[in-house]
Amino acid sequence: MSQEAARGASVAVGDLNLEGAEKTASVIQEAGGVAIAVGGDAADAAVAGAAALIRRELGSVAILVNKAGVTACQPLVSMGEDAWDRMIGINLKGPFLVTRELVPDDTPLARQGPVDIGAAAAHLPMKRAGRPEDVAYAVAYLASEEAGYVTGQTLGTNGGRHLV
Numbered sequence: 001m002s003q004e005a006a007r008g009a010s011v012a013v014g015d016l017n018l019e020g021a022e023k024t025a026s027v028i029q030e031a032g033g034v035a036i037a038v039g040g041d042a043a044d045a046a047v048a049g050a051a052a053l054i055r056r057e058l059g060s061v062a063i064l065v066n067k068a069g070v071t072a073c074q075p076l077v078s079m080g081e082d083a084w085d086r087m088i089g090i091n092l093k094g095p096f097l098v099t100r101e102l103v104p105d106d107t108p109l110a111r112q113g114p115v116d117i118g119a120a121a122a123h124l125p126m127k128r129a130g131r132p133e134d135v136a137y138a139v140a141y142l143a144s145e146e147a148g149y150v151t152g153q154t155l156g157t158n159g160g161r162h163l164v
């Protein structure tokens with residue numbers, strides 16, 4: 001946060017812990033930067049209100065850092081559903097809600113309208129939309145004996161949409 005402020009950005013520090021956010025904002029202000037603290041739960045739809053406040057106070061959004069997160073330091077086999085729901089709620093739903101409300105204004109993501117899948121697929125390196133069997137082959141590989149030593153991977157099956 002202070003790195004962004006040092007480069008001239010106004011910073012909204014959002015955190016469930018308002019006191020902590022205020023301390024961070026003070027550090028930035030004391031160093032001559034512009035900062036506000038906003039308390040709130042990143043995994044709650046009320047984040048829309050915080051987003052409106054931030055735009056009102058600081059103007060358009062240029063950079064978004066999704067940093068709120070929690071870790072459940074326990075083995076999966078002994079983890080309760082409550083701990084799982086909390087972790088997924090904050091770590092997964094949180095960035096969805098925050099990004100939806102605060103996606104930087106000048107990005108293709110913010111400007112994008114409805115997409116014509118057929119037209120979009122024509123621009124893929126493979127020149128076509130994905131078929132169910134494309135995914136099935138990837139699943140078959142990951143589930144095969146041959147992939148017995150492959151763990152924890154994400155196998156991109158996207159026709160070249162993500163090349164890196």
Ligand SMILES: NC(=O)c1ccc[n+]([C@@H]2O[C@H](COP(=O)([O-])OP(=O)(O)OC[C@H]3O[C@@H](n4cnc5c(N)ncnc54)[C@H](O)[C@@H]3O)[C@@H](O)[C@H]2O)c1
Pocket residue numbers: 014015016017020040041042043067068069070071090091094
């Ligand atoms: N610290 C590391 O080395 C490290 C490494 C890899 C991944 N991570 C991941 O990064 C995330 C943050 O880790 P950290 O070490 O900075 O933790 P941290 O506890 O120091 O900071 C997390 C911050 O998020 C805030 N927060 C928690 N839930 C929130 C919510 N619902 N809404 C708004 N704010 C919320 C907390 O108040 C805290 O200020 C975690 O998901 C962690 O697993 C951390």
